[in-house]
Amino acid sequence: MASFEGGPRGWSNTKSQALQERAAEVMPGSQTNFRGGLLNTPLFFTHARGARLWDVDGNEYIDLINAGGPGILGHSHPEYIEALKRQLDTMYSLGSGICQTEMDIELSEKIVRHVPCAERVRFCVTGSEAVHLAIRLARAHTKRPYFIRFQSHYHGWFDSVLGGVADASPADRPLPLESERDFFHTEGRAPDAFKYSFLLPWNDIDVLEATLEKYGHEVAMIHMEPILVNGGGCPPRPGYLERVRELCDEHGIVLSFDEVITGFRVGLGGAQAALGVTPDLATLGKALAGGLPMAAVAGKKEILDQLRVGKVAGAGTFNGYPLGVAASLATLKILEKDDGAVYRRIDLMQARLKEGLLEICERRGIPALVQGPRGVFFLLFTDKPVIYSFKELMQVDLPRQLKFYSLMPEEGTILMYGGRWYVSAALTEADVDRALESADRTLARL
Ligand code: PMP
Numbered sequence: 001m002a003s004f005e006g007g008p009r010g011w012s013n014t015k016s017q018a019l020q021e022r023a024a025e026v027m028p029g030s031q032t033n034f035r036g037g038l039l040n041t042p043l044f045f046t047h048a049r050g051a052r053l054w055d056v057d058g059n060e061y062i063d064l065i066n067a068g069g070p071g072i073l074g075h076s077h078p079e080y081i082e083a084l085k086r087q088l089d090t091m092y093s094l095g096s097g098i099c100q101t102e103m104d105i106e107l108s109e110k111i112v113r114h115v116p117c118a119e120r121v122r123f124c125v126t127g128s129e130a131v132h133l134a135i136r137l138a139r140a141h142t143k144r145p146y147f148i149r150f151q152s153h154y155h156g157w158f159d160s161v162l163g164g165v166a167d168a169s170p171a172d173r174p175l176p177l178e179s180e181r182d183f184f185h186t187e188g189r190a191p192d193a194f195k196y197s198f199l200l201p202w203n204d205i206d207v208l209e210a211t212l213e214k215y216g217h218e219v220a221m222i223h224m225e226p227i228l229v230n231g232g233g234c235p236p237r238p239g240y241l242e243r244v245r246e247l248c249d250e251h252g253i254v255l256s257f258d259e260v261i262t263g264f265r266v267g268l269g270g271a272q273a274a275l276g277v278t279p280d281l282a283t284l285g286k287a288l289a290g291g292l293p294m295a296a297v298a299g300k301k302e303i304l305d306q307l308r309v310g311k312v313a314g315a316g317t318f319n320g321y322p323l324g325v326a327a328s329l330a331t332l333k334i335l336e337k338d339d340g341a342v343y344r345r346i347d348l349m350q351a352r353l354k355e356g357l358l359e360i361c362e363r364r365g366i367p368a369l370v371q372g373p374r375g376v377f378f379l380l381f382t383d384k385p386v387i388y389s390f391k392e393l394m395q396v397d398l399p400r401q402l403k404f405y406s407l408m409p410e411e412g413t414i415l416m417y418g419g420r421w422y423v424s425a426a427l428t429e430a431d432v433d434r435a436l437e438s439a440d441r442t443l444a445r446l
Contacts, residue, residue: 011410015056019044034157041409048075050426053414062413062435066422069261069286072375073334073342074426080290083330087323096319103325110332111298114268116278117257120304122297123320127260127285128156130295131223133314134281135160138221138254140312141303146173147221148211150202152231152390154184155223155258155283159193162186166199173215174198202228203237203388208247216251221281223256226271230261232380232393233372233420241277248280254303260285260295265375267343268335274373287375290331294324342425346375349427353377356436364443366400376422379404379439403446404439413438 020042023030030042044056051074053061066074073080094100108121124130135147155161163184164176176199179185198215200207202224212219226241228234248255256279262271263284272278281299288294297304297314306312318324335342354370357379361368367383380387381397381404405419413435415421 011059011412013041013043013055013057013059016042016044019056041406043409043414050074050076051424051428051431060412061409062427062431062438064413064415064421064423064435066424067291068416069265069376069422070289070291071422071424072265072287072346073290073331074424075291077290077334077426079334080327080330083326084292084323087326090322092323093318093321096316096321100320101322101325103322103329104320107325107329107332110329111284111296114273114332115259115263115270115282115284115298116272117280117282117300118298119301120299122304122307122314123325124295124297124314124316125293125318125321125324126156127258127283127295128158129316130260130283130285130297131155131161131258132158133297134223134256134283134299135221136314137281137297137299137303137306137312138256140306141254142220142252144218144220145196146198146215146219147196147223148198148200148208148219149223150200150228152393153202153223153225153228153258154230155260159189160197161223162189164194164199166201174200174211201389201391202231203234203240205237205240205243208244212247212251212253216247216253219251219253221254221256222248223258225261226257226259226275226277226279227262227266227373229372229376229420231390232387232396233376233378234388234393235371235373235386236275237388241275245277245279254281255279256281256283256299258283261287261376262373264288264331264335266373268332268340271373288331289324289327290334292324292327293318294328343374345425345427346423349425349429349432350374350377350423352429352432353421353423353435356432357439360436360440360443366443369396372421376420379419379421400446404442407442407445408438411438411441 020030046054046056051063053063111121112118151166163182165179165182167174167177176194245255257272259270259282264287266274280303281297283297285295307314357370358368366381369380369382369384370377372378381400387393401419405415408415
């Protein structure tokens with residue numbers, strides 16, 4: 001691969017900047033997620049095909065955001081688009097729970113067949129809602145108030161799961177602390193939002209054991225990303241998940257894996273199938289519908305079957321809307337094809353990206369680590385061979401990390417915030433090589 005030096009070649013975003021100013025007149029932060037300002041560069045897009053995106057200034061980009069995870073097939077997969085069009089022509093919106101289609105059953109059957117913990121499935125629309133429902137189900141099942149979550153895991157934006165800082169030496173229960181320095185800090189949270197969850201360091205079995213020793217009988221659920229994608233693509237330490245499973249069984253706690261990212265991206269059975277540890281519940285979303293909003297809670301019969309009159313409520317006008325269900329069915333059918341050909345394609349392209357990035361960094365004398373499961377990875381500027389925790393993640397070269405990520409669009413490739421790469425099956429060898437050239441030119445500018 002050729003090596004490039006120097007700055008952007010004719011790249012400009014004048015039209016996007018004008019739109020940013022127009023948006024600021026009517027939209028807080030000029031956009032619609034979190035607080036804005038995540039990308040230094042305002043960008044407004046016009047269309048997408050395969051693994052490429054185009055903006056209003058006519059710039060072409062390699063897409064390694066893929067809608068923030070859902071786009072496992074890339075844009076414009078012909079079978080997927082065909083299925084959506086067919087559904088639009090037939091019936092796309094119905095009335096959740098009262099008016100339903102046979103597709104709901106077919107999709108549930110597929111999830112039950114593929115995802116090890118799934119005996120029952122309940123649909124919702126977003127990952128945040130799925131997590132909300134999982135917590136409610138676990139509390140109802142155990143009749144206990146607390147749940148445990150972990151530092152730097154992300155479970156949506158609802159009050160009780162968003163951010164907070166772990167208390168390093170709590171006098172009593174390890175409740176999350178509010179801090180304005182927390183990336184996810186928010187004003188306006190319910191005053192008692194953090195009162196019923198413990199926030200612990202992940203991948204540290206001693207801390208979990210000690211906590212459960214004291215408070216296990218009060219804990220309804222342990223909820224975690226089984227592979228910590230939102231905190232640097234960290235794998236679980238060998239034996240960690242197995243021991244968490246044992247502890248949940250010993251203490252009668254519901255184990256819930258947040259597979260909103262890993263479900264259907266790591267494989268049809270999610271991280272739980274890949275890692276061989278089966279939780280009691282799993283929250284699913286993103287790649288499930290290949291780009292449309294769809295989410296689900298899947299899990300044990302006795303926990304999900306609480307969703308009935310007089311017991312647990314799980315509502316939503318759009319739950320199981322036919323267009324989303326059809327999109328999910330089409331996605332899963334494509335993922336099932338040819339014994340997982342899509343996943344083999346993703347593996348190939350991911351390996352090519354990884355090798356290329358490591359080669360570039362080595363040539364430039366920059367210590368680098370590429371880590372993450374199938375379909376999503378991080379390029380981290382560190383000399384560590386693996387990163388297991390939030391603490392270790394904070395020791396990578398963060399200024400370089402942020403600068404790299406925010407300059408990449410100027411060089412023709414779009415990544416997720418912080419330098420997360422979502423791989424789609426639409427990537428070609430040429431796309432990968434262009435993304436590598438972007439990375440090379442960006443690193444030359446740092
Ligand atoms: N869980 C995980 C692991 C996630 O990554 C996300 C979204 N990034 C969510 C839950 C929330 O999903 P949504 O944005 O669809 O509400």
